[in-house]
Amino acid sequence: MSTVRFAKRESILLAAKRIFLLHGYAGASMEAIAEAAPVAKATLYSHFEGKQDLFAAVISLQCEALLNTLAWAHTEVRDPVAALTAIARAFVDLIYSEDALTLYRVIIGEQLHFPELGGRVYRSGPEPVLRRLSAYLEDLSVQKVLAIPDVGVSARLFLGMLKGDEHFRCLLGQKEGLSEAEKISLVGAAVDLFLRGHGYAESLCAR
Template identity: 30%
Template sequence: MNSLDIAPEHPALDDGIDSAKRRQILEGARQVFLAEGFDGASMGEIAKAAGVSKGTLYVYFSSKEALFEALTVEEKRGLAEVMFRIDADDPDVRNVLTQLGTSYLSHMGNPEHISSVRMVIGAANKLPQLGQVFYEAGPCRGIARLKSYFDHQVEAGRLDIEDTSIAAQHFLDLCQSGVMRRLLFAVGTRPTEEEIKKNVANALRVFFAAYGPKTGASRS
């Protein structure tokens, strides 16, 4: 059974009620997974935190793995939607990347996000498909959106990039340089506004040195 489906032996519920109940369960699961980790969490604890019976929990999710997968996909997709709202036709590349880099680093440094990353890393060795789901739902979607923006800017002559997918990865890695590593190891606190501003400015400097337009190349 697909992890996002309702068990077939139970009658379908009203869409609105069903959606609300599913969100209620996912919120309870998020609390338990963050507090206990994947291995330490149990379906009983999740049902209690969500305020539902174990029977109701299993109507929506067939296993702890299915629930974790659904939570991962929903949270990472939501994060990608928030961080990667990019107007493909916006010609001000520096401003677009400044806003994106600031939003990206702010969200990546959120303590709950760091806890989620640690949790997935801890579970990935035993359940590698969960690591893949996490990666595809978040980083891959963000890189794809940024790649699409770069494709437009290369076509307009505002950037000079041979592989826009690699360039998208480069920019995001430059933004989080030094920050994510220390946070994953619980060294220091989340980045300050000043630190974020400095990281993004440095990322832009290196990015445009590598991928900036050739003199007179812009066709805007």
């Protein structure tokens, strides 16, 4: 029956994920993965072509998982503050999660070895949010709520404010992640600056 084989495969992927994300590609050994699965090394090689294949599978799965955590809030054109805050919050929750940071670190470090995985990672978070945000800004622009000369540029600037300095420090290991208070403060400041910068007067934040 294939249900047992399937379970083995899942078990291998789970162990491989743990070990690859913990030690990086070079630091992970196939023996360690087999031991952690737990599965014989021969079994491991009957499910996957080799180390690279297994790594790619793990990363793809993790990308998919991360993308699924994205909270796609409804965006009401009528209330830009709430809509932008919701988009920003979903983005921040995603990219500052421990899972995402770990994934980013591993992929960035191994980017010369696996150039195609960088694209997969980008498409599993930043890109969809960017598209979503651009579409929303386009709405705002068409409906004359905001004056946005270039929707793409503005969307990038907005997401940049959210990922900027703090995220880089997280990647460099200088920061664990963002606390709830930090997230709220960051999102609030970014939304505020963004809306004011685009001439949205009704920004009622008291800061």
